[in-house]
Amino acid sequence: MTLTKSQLIESVQQRLDLPRKACSDLVESLLEIIKQTLADGEDLLISGFGKFCVKEKQERRGRNPQTGENLMLGSRRVVIFKCSGVMRDKMDRNGTI
Numbered sequence: 001m002t003l004t005k006s007q008l009i010e011s012v013q014q015r016l017d018l019p020r021k022a023c024s025d026l027v028e029s030l031l032e033i034i035k036q037t038l039a040d041g042e043d044l045l046i047s048g049f050g051k052f053c054v055k056e057k058q059e060r061r062g063r064n065p066q067t068g069e070n071l072m073l074g075s076r077r078v079v080i081f082k083c084s085g086v087m088r089d090k091m092d093r094n095g096t097i
Helices: 005-016 020-039 085-093
Strands: 044-046 050-057 060-063 070-073 076-083
Touching (some): 020 050
């Protein structure tokens, strides 16, 4: 199941019993902080959940699958997620992994 931003806002609204606009602003602000932190190249640790890490990928050789042509793929930054031990244990207990 995919959790959409709208569903996330609705879930926050139900749990906190706040107006939808306030919940929407809260979720949007949180996501904006996360995006800006990662865009600045900083890692983001959420205790009990996990860590979003920004990694630098080096330039490498690649191949166009349609034409078979060899080419060089430029260096880039990617975000990876490392699950916390607490989250991993919770998932294991619930039998989802």
